[in-house]
Amino acid sequence: MTHQFRFAQIAAFLAVGAIALTACSGGSQSATVTVTVAATGPPTAIGPTSTAASALSPASSSPPATGTLARLTSPASSPAATTPVLPTADRPTISTVPTPRATGVSPITPIVVTATAGTLVDLSVTNPAGRLISGDYSTDEKTWTSSEPLAYDRKYSIDAVAATAAGRRSTLTTQFTTVKPAQTVFPSFFPNPKLTTVGIGQPMVVIFDKAPINRAAAEKTLTVTTVPAVKGSWYWWDNRTLHYRPQNYWTPGTKITVAAKVYGVNFGGGMYGEIDRTLNVTVGPAKIAKIDDATKKMQVYIDNKLVRTVPVSLGRNQTLDVNGKKISLVTPSGIYVAQEKYAVRQMSSATYGLPTSYDLGYDSKIPLAVRLSNGGIFIHSAPWSVADQGIRNVSHGCININPAAAQWFYNTFSYGDIVQVTGTSTTLAPTDGFSDWNIPWATWLQGSAL
Template sequence: MRDASSEVRSLRSNELRSRLLVSLLGVTLALTACSSTDPGEPSAEQEADKPRLELVPKDAAKDVSPIEPVEVRASRGTIDEVSLTNPAGKEVSGSLSKDKASWASDEPLGYDRQYTLEASIRGKDGKTVTEKSSFTTVSPAGTVYPSFLPPPKITTVGVGQPIAVIFDSPPPDQAAAERALKVTATPETEGSWYWWDDRTVHWRPKDYWKPGTKVTVDAKVYGVHLGDGMYGDTDRTLNLTIGPAKIATIDDKTHRMVVTVNGKKVKTFPVSMGRAGSTTGKDGKKISFITPSGTYVAQEKYKVKRMNSDSYGLPSDASLGYDEKIPLAVRVSNSGIFVHAAPWSVADQGRRNVSHGCVNLSPEAGRWFYDNFSYGDIVTIHNTATKLAPTDGFGDWNIPWEKWQEGSALR
């Protein structure tokens, strides 16, 4: 017969062994679970090697700039195919890098349009991963269109020609508009912009252009925010060549015009300019006939130009009024001052001033001036009783350089 206490001790020992076995089994199962791999899921190492694509802009992006490049960037693989399409399904062109790790569009997008970007990448294992996104470009509150003076049809100008950019509506942010404008000259030429008014900005060199200079004016305004939701309408470019330095200098004391070409005197002509005195226009405004002193720039020319004193407030049927067709007229100011042939005042030319403000030449001298002077050529007038307003036509040269620089919106 067994001892009861011995039996109890035996039972306890068996129980302890059983618990120990269960505990060891649990540890083994836990270790097994931690070290096992589900064949349906990639390992961390496999995930790290997976090819990836980054699309810029991201899916559902809004107000995207139409001039910022759309990009596809690949990692751990090479780009296989890229498609960027506009709403009509037309593809936007782009370029793939040599290593096929990146792609970028190389043409601007349209305003207020939705684009779809789809790209595929091929991994080291030969498998392909595809990503897709759609985004919408900015919708302007309005657009601003730039025009040039001289107009693009004029390709050669004189040494005094300023460059004017005229916007069809005022850009609210003039600094942004000015930053979008660039003048490139060969040889390099110092110059600056000057805001004439809220729509017009001029660029001129510090000194007259050097003959033979090649000039390119770029108005890269498309896609540029010009303030208050307004954006540039389109990019424009103007190309110019600077011709010979033609300068006509008129002295009211001698009533003579002296013409130089590239610094050499080539002609001397007698002239008659605006008579002394003034009259009162139909609106009660005083009208002076004196030709202002200053530096003028030739702007346009006419074989025959109809001139009517009604245009500046003097009735054509008044005693000093007129309505005439004038031959061989070269405009030098917006206020109506021309250099032109005047056969009716030949006897006065070189002696006295009898015109309404224009510079009168004989028919022969007028023909020579018309044939030889054009856009950008200089006419300077000295020793008359009034001064040319800098804002009259291309009166830019009548503003001192230091003052001119202050007219930039970037100062």
């Protein structure tokens, strides 16, 4: 139904009301009866703001005062006529969500304008600059719902007109204001969005720039969708960081979408999400390097096929006492995930408390280094220890391999690929780097706030 058609109906109704009625009384006597209709009361915020009173009165008649009732006119000899009252139910009303003049409104809560006992014939919702907010009407045109988010700390205006089929109209003009955050929270991802392919061991990571007060509310904004479908869970690594993984390694070829729909969400204490973000990655081939301290060898498997065996030298079985601090040089056993790659990496023993001036201290440029842990474990080229590789452990904790093998490993392994070390005397801390797979699944599930 078009708005032009409704206005044609209204015009027709008004024209009929202006007709003079003739009543017969005993043959030759006659009287003219004029009907004038006026509003039954003053307009309200959601009621009619104008009536058709003047249009219904003859041109020669003066319109009744606003708020008076319409009366029938008759000859002086006739008894007083009954006053007709138009039922309130015949006039449309307009309601809104949020309510008129509301404050602190969520910018992601849809605006809903509804006409009762009529339909919406005109509507505009505008931002402070006058731009129209997009939305959609219901099939019966009784309801309009916005279809876009609003901005924080803005005043929006609603102007609506509703009408009945008989032409009775109501208008509503009101405003509301959206919430003003005390501070906003921004979500970052790892892998970096530029990394489109990751290994089977790569956890999905979300890092908030501020610690959410309400962890459950923050976690509810995060979703992980996979093709094929696989169940997983979030784990709070610290007060700003969450990791997501399935119970077992990702299946090669899995497509992963991580969504952080934080905008408009209250994280507690006046903190609100700043912007929605999405990450898309695909899981590459299954690459696993298995290192056994007993054999001093690394066997590399790609998609379950052994492709290379490399002699290694691990951290020496030694603990140093430096100014009362115990420093272990043993390479911890556990499941590591490749997380960074450097063609050349400056490394210094001072970073973990061993001064470079000590006998075992160092500060050197190390070639072809692949980081495995935050604690400083790398697989890298070590031409100085080739004679020891496959025989004894002489490193400070890193995994030494020969230059040719190091070049191949550097070119082949990347973010999310797995390195397993077994047989040493210490254990990798489960929160060191991406050591997620060292946490039992039952324990992992307890790390969720939901």
